[in-house]
Amino acid sequence: MRVDLVGLGAVGAGYGSRMLAAGLDVRVVVDQQRAERYRGTATLVNGVAYDFPITGGVDEPADLAIVAVKSPALDQAIDLLRPRVGPDTVILSLLNGVDSEAVIAAALPQATVLLALTVGIDAVRHGREVSYTSLGRVVFGEPTNLGEPGPSVRRVAEILQTAGIDYVIPADMRHQLWWKFLINVGINQVSAVLGAPYSAFQVVGSPAREAMIAAQREVIAVANAQGVALDERDLDAWLEVLAGLGPDNYTSMAQDALAGRPTEVDIFGGRVSQWGRRHGVPTPVNDLLVQLLRAGTALPPRRFG
Structure with missing residues (x-):
């Protein structure tokens, strides 16, 4: 094949x-x-x-x-x-x-x-x-x-x-897509703003981890408004995956931001903010992340690695 x-x-x-x-x-x-x-x-x-x-x-x-x-x-x-x-x-x-x-x-x-x-x-x-x-x-x-x-x-x-x-091969693939979206909206955007590796998010109670979780809880609220049954169990499942990732590695979005390349903010926080406005769901964390990431594209490239 x-x-x-x-x-x-x-x-x-x-x-x-x-x-x-x-x-x-x-x-x-x-x-x-x-x-x-x-x-x-x-x-x-x-x-x-x-x-x-x-x-x-x-x-x-x-x-x-x-x-x-x-x-x-x-x-x-x-x-x-x-x-x-x-x-x-x-x-x-x-x-x-x-x-x-x-x-x-x-x-x-x-x-x-x-x-x-x-x-x-x-x-x-x-x-x-x-x-x-x-x-x-x-x-x-x-x-x-x-x-x-x-x-x-x-x-x-x-x-x-x-x-x-x-x-x-999951029974409910649409739910899995939204679960991955929850992951990306949190870890990708916050890591790109901070220029931080996974280790910054693996410490329970760290500011980076709490910012990530706050962005992800907004995804849960927006998903629920659109009929997708995300909840805290999905967040817990992600935290288990996060614990096993290489601590010195970076998300793809952090790599892009550090190298001065365009990021995928429009399909992450941009979508969350858009859907939040549509359904009357407040999304202040994602609204701020979107503004920070868009502003960052005007900065000169930084050396990655």
Whole structure:
């Protein structure tokens, strides 16, 4: 089976390297400019060099297409995949947020788009080098997964199992997407404002941890207003995951902020503030985080690492 991978950042390279090492037919789909830059240069993942096949343009439809870019690059990723997907192609979007799947499904209706997310991955990218202590797990499936999984879900499970990538197929995938959203709104935004690694959030009662939790409780309130049953148990489940992450590693949003790159604040706190206004739910913590992160884009880049 062929796997097309769009996005060779920390997440894409981390999972792609596992698939390549397992002998799967993995191809990194890029535009011409990136193709010239990538060809002939290996990607180092935990110190091991991987020569990912680089491709683009029209091809036979892939069996699985994985989208692992940041949200501002989603439209370009869709354009890259358009001539490479068909009725038998399954697409997994590993983007943050809760609406990328709907965007992809509307643009590529000929393919099957499953809901998906990653949790517990602490990969960090420096140029063409990626390192991690945990790849976490991929959570995916149809919106509701009861009984025997369908052929699309089984195909993805087979590929992940072959690559040795942990995965979960939950009964309520929509709830899981919102749980991941709760995680990102808290840890990503606060870590980006502070420029702090996971260790700042692993100490019970620390100011960073309390700020993160305050932002996440606003997500719970907004989710409840939209009919999604998040509660304190979801927050507790995240804190258990947080305890196992590499203390010296950084969230992707903190890496972006420290490097002076655009952040995904619009799909995190921006969405929370928007939905809060719609439903009359106060979101003062996220309102402030959004303003701080947007203001930070005007600052000169800082050295990361």
